[in-house]
Amino acid sequence: MPMILKGFNDLSAFLETPKNVVIVGHRNPDGDAIGASLALKHYLTKKGHHATVVMPNDYPDFLQWLPGSENTFRFDWQNSQSQKAIQKSEIIFLLDFNTLHRVGSDMQNTLEKYQNDFVMIDHHQQPDDVKFMYSDVNVCSTSQMIYQYIEMNNDLSLIDKDIATCLYTGIMTDTGSFRFRSTTSKTHRIIADLIDKGAQNDRIHNNVYDSNSYNRLLLLGQALSNLQILPEYKTAFITLTDEEKKRFDFQKGDTEGVVNYALSLKGIIFAAIFIEDKEQSIVKISFRSKGTFSVNKFSRNHYNGGGHDNAAGGRSESTMQETVDNFCSLLKDYKTELEVSYEI
Ligand code: 5GP
């Protein structure tokens, strides 16, 4: 899919005078959504605008240290402040998601009534059509796209330590620390520039990856002991029940990255994690793959989800056991695709 850049000359003209801006990421924001949003906020502030980040809900502790995070609203529990910021705004940036339902139904209702224009900057497939768009599925992260947006505006000299730190974090988390196929030489050049501009790579890695609680490691231990391998389909999957989450005092973000352990097995090219969420009565699923097997398509077809070719998410409204049984029975239809997906 080619890059889409729509209306950005008009957008530049619109942003020539100071504006009230709101920046929104997807529900359960990850490092890329938060990093891109905070970086854009710092940049727009430097350009004379008043920018507010409104996230649909809270995010993990290991992202709360990011500069500017303390002034971010969570739409679900800071609803009146969030609504007020949205009402006052003259334009809304939608970052790191491709369709409005990704913000969750409450916030989606509010955004659907919004009278002014949206700008979407995102790297997911099949984006909705909004007035101002910069979409590129070939870029590893929305954070890299924010760097490129700043570059388009000839403003790279405005990138300071805070912006560099936020962008570095977003690129690092969405590329699995610069190891996925989406990581290009350009990504590395941008990362080098961000280090030159003040991003402290060792501190950022430490803050994000070496800040585990003891319970989080115990939960990981439980997840690994639940791992099941289906060698005939080069597939491995992990389950976590609500009871197991409670036993290890589950906190937001504790399961992030766990699915990658299934993918780290030799010979495995398709991995899934099924996480029971009794509060929402769903099983939340993450999929990862190597090579040509598209988990985006798989999740769209069977789990009401989507994402990227090699990393996607979805959900099931059945019980854990039914969900897992259904998943295993689906694999038969994908045996050939899975066999040829990735030469090891
Ligand atoms: P994760 O598995 O880490 O939650 O998400 C992997 C990728 O899939 C991310 O890019 C995320 O935005 C996307 N994703 C996760 N869950 C969903 C979902 O329910 N629907 C869609 N469309 N995308 C999802």
Ligand code: MN
């Ligand atoms: Mn992203």
